[in-house]
Amino acid sequence: MLLLALGALTLMLRGDSLAPLVGAIGLVAVLLLVVALAARFEWLLPWVLALAGAQYAAFLVIRETAIDPYAPIYGAGLLLVSELAYWAIERRVPGMPGEGLSFRRGTLIVAAVIASGGIGGLILAMSETSVRGGLWLEALGVAAAVGAVALLARLARS
Amino acid sequence: MRRVPTAKLGVYAGLSALGLVASLVLGYPELVALAAPFALVAGAGLALAETPDPEVTVELERDRAIEGDELTVVLRVATNVPIEQLDLRLSVPEGLSLVDGKSPVALRLPGGERELEYRIAGDRWGSYVLGDLRLVAHDRFRVFRYDQRHDFRLPLKVYPRPELVKELLKPLETQVFTGNLVAREKGEGIEFADLRQFVAGDRVRRINWRASARRGELWVNELHAERNADVIVFLDSFTEARRENESTLDRAVRATAALVEHYLEHKDRVGLVSFGGVLNWLLPATGMTQLYRIVDSLLDTEVVLNYAWKDIDVIPRRTLPPKALVIALTPLLDERAAGALLDLRARGFDLAIVEISPIPFVEPGKMEHERLAFDIWKLRRDALRGHYERAGVPVAVWNDEVPLVAALEEVRAFRRYARPAHA
Numbered sequence: 001m002l003l004l005a006l007g008a009l010t011l012m013l014r015g016d017s018l019a020p021l022v023g024a025i026g027l028v029a030v031l032l033l034v035v036a037l038a039a040r041f042e043w044l045l046p047w048v049l050a051l052a053g054a055q056y057a058a059f060l061v062i063r064e065t066a067i068d069p070y071a072p073i074y075g076a077g078l079l080l081v082s083e084l085a086y087w088a089i090e091r092r093v094p095g096m097p098g099e100g101l102s103f104r105r106g107t108l109i110v111a112a113v114i115a116s117g118g119i120g121g122l123i124l125a126m127s128e129t130s131v132r133g134g135l136w137l138e139a140l141g142v143a144a145a146v147g148a149v150a151l152l153a154r155l156a157r158s
Numbered sequence: 159m160r161r162v163p164t165a166k167l168g169v170y171a172g173l174s175a176l177g178l179v180a181s182l183v184l185g186y187p188e189l190v191a192l193a194a195p196f197a198l199v200a201g202a203g204l205a206l207a208e209t210p211d212p213e214v215t216v217e218l219e220r221d222r223a224i225e226g227d228e229l230t231v232v233l234r235v236a237t238n239v240p241i242e243q244l245d246l247r248l249s250v251p252e253g254l255s256l257v258d259g260k261s262p263v264a265l266r267l268p269g270g271e272r273e274l275e276y277r278i279a280g281d282r283w284g285s286y287v288l289g290d291l292r293l294v295a296h297d298r299f300r301v302f303r304y305d306q307r308h309d310f311r312l313p314l315k316v317y318p319r320p321e322l323v324k325e326l327l328k329p330l331e332t333q334v335f336t337g338n339l340v341a342r343e344k345g346e347g348i349e350f351a352d353l354r355q356f357v358a359g360d361r362v363r364r365i366n367w368r369a370s371a372r373r374g375e376l377w378v379n380e381l382h383a384e385r386n387a388d389v390i391v392f393l394d395s396f397t398e399a400r401r402e403n404e405s406t407l408d409r410a411v412r413a414t415a416a417l418v419e420h421y422l423e424h425k426d427r428v429g430l431v432s433f434g435g436v437l438n439w440l441l442p443a444t445g446m447t448q449l450y451r452i453v454d455s456l457l458d459t460e461v462v463l464n465y466a467w468k469d470i471d472v473i474p475r476r477t478l479p480p481k482a483l484v485i486a487l488t489p490l491l492d493e494r495a496a497g498a499l500l501d502l503r504a505r506g507f508d509l510a511i512v513e514i515s516p517i518p519f520v521e522p523g524k525m526e527h528e529r530l531a532f533d534i535w536k537l538r539r540d541a542l543r544g545h546y547e548r549a550g551v552p553v554a555v556w557n558d559e560v561p562l563v564a565a566l567e568e569v570r571a572f573r574r575y576a577r578p579a580h581a
Contacts, residue, residue, distance in 0.1 A: 046169040052191060053177065060186045071188035079195035086166055086300070093245045093264040101243055101264055108298060112202075116195030123194055127187030138182070140192070145178035151171045151200075 022062065025055040033085065040089050050080055067128060072120025076113045083109045159295060159304035162207050167301040170200040203301030210304055212244070212267070216289050218312045223280045225319035225412075229256055231278055231288065238272040241295045246274070249290040253282040253316070280316035281403060283411060285457045288312045301377035317453055318408075320416040321562040326424065327569055329387040329483035330508045337386025337425040345383030352380040387426045388442050388479045391417055391452075392500040392502075394495040395434030395459055401515030406489040406514040411456050413487055413512065413562055418452045428452065429482075431473055431497060432459055439477045470498045470505075478502075484509045489516040490542060503549050510569045511546060515557035547572075 030049035036044035095101040177193020219230040247262040259276035289310025332341040340349045356376030364378040398407040421428045429442035501511045524533040543553045552572035554565040
């Protein structure tokens with residue numbers, strides 16, 4: 001929760017003219033997260049993440065300058081927020097002594113966050129170098145988006 | 159195991175798609191970097207997910223126990239596919255409790271077999287079925303959940319803890335079969351009854367030489383026969399008073415089990431009438447088989463709500479043989495049971511009532527009118543008890559302060575000094 005609030009605040013402070021709007025979206029996301037955690041409403045978490053993403057998109061639209069180098073950090077942070085929130089909400093089952101289940105899970109989350117931050121950075125670096133790449137990369141992006149939507153549809157059916 | 163995608167997988171896939179589409183539409187590559195972590199976790203989760211198929215066995219130490227006994231349940235889980243986290247939930251039916259071991263419990267199964275040991279205690283008598291086990295496995299990224307349910311249906315009978323009984327109530331009349339009770343009738347036995355003159359056919363060993371020498375003619379000893387008795391335990395299961403883990407019915411069942419066991423040890427024929435919402439009876443018989451039959455029948459005893467008026471006419475005639483001693487175990491809470499007992503007495507049965515007092519199970523209340531109502535209720539119970547006593551039926555109150563032995567002694571004293579008229 002603090003992490004999300006920190007992210008929202010950072011974006012607001014970094015914003016120029018419409019900073020209060022960016023801040024307001026972030027504030028709603030934080031409040032929703034508070035409600036979700038307090039009431040254990042798992043169904044609220046997608047809205048929290050979507051709002052946080054929307055806040056960042058709004059920040060990008062308002063900012064209208066060069067590529068934001070902090071995007072991978074923000075993305076990795078959002079993943080960390082999401083993983084911790086899901087962990088906090090799910091039903092706790094006490095582990096057998098000496099299993100180290102929480103430690104293993106925590107380690108995996110940290111590893112995933114670091115790896116995803118790295119991949120995000122790589123994507124951003126590639127986007128800077130492949131601005132002239134044009135149509136092929138655009139087509140690849142469309143295919144990836146379509147693939148993700150198809151996966152979502154398949155999951156919805158199962 | 160049944161594979162179910164978690165909500166997280168849907169959310170991550172959706173966010174990834176949204177980020178990519180937004181990136182294409184708005185032309186911001188940063189949104190791809192924003193969505194990439196979610197796509198990475200969803201993709202890695204999908205790629206690494208493998209459906210586990212654990213084999214589970216559950217063993218119960220034994221299938222019979224006495225209230226308060228502890229039993230070991232051994233649970234074995236074997237898997238070839240490593241499981242990051244397996245949640246095990248062994249359901250313990252109400253009346254049993256888990257003394258040692260956790261349920262639910264989470265564990266990691268890298269492969270091979272794992273053994274878990276549980277200790278369960280039989281808190282209350284009854285027939286139970288154990289072995290309802292739910293398994294939930296999680297993969298590393300928690301994008302899928304794997305469910306499996308087993309019902310091993312291991313039967314467990316928890317028999318009531320017997321109450322201490324030292325001396326049994328003796329019936330007024332004995333039956334015709336050999337037993338441990340000294341009958342009023344004369345016959346073959348060892349207890350001296352009377353003297354009479356010798357007649358042809360009398361055994362020489364019966365001659366009382368001292369009396370014969372005094373009288374100058376042969377006199378023989380007459381002896382009391384040793385006979386058995388028919389005992390019917392009348393269990394009132396119309397209603398009960400309950401407090402947390404104990405009720406009047408629990409106590410009645412424990413007392414019934416103890417009485418039945420002792421009477422059967424004395425070669426008496428014992429029968430059972432469970433008179434309540436559901437009528438249940440067992441014809442009088444003797445031996446160990448009858449003990450198991452009655453105790454097994456007691457395990458199924460429960461209070462079933464029923465508004466139908468019942469009297470003793472619904473009880474089959476053979477269940478209540480003539481000259482039988484009827485011992486009623488009742489909280490005297492239901493008019494139908496109270497009326498049926500008076501009916502039994504009116505029909506000449508040798509009846510004794512052990513009242514399992516419901517008073518310790520009832521809170522008198524804090525308000526004055528509540529306490530007044532409580533006092534009136536107690537007075538009405540006293541009046542009912544007096545009604546029975548006037549009819550020649552001893553009523554002994556059995557509660558927390560009085561052990562069953564003392565209650566039975568109270569009945570015995572009543573019968574000694576105020577012997578009821580015969581039918």
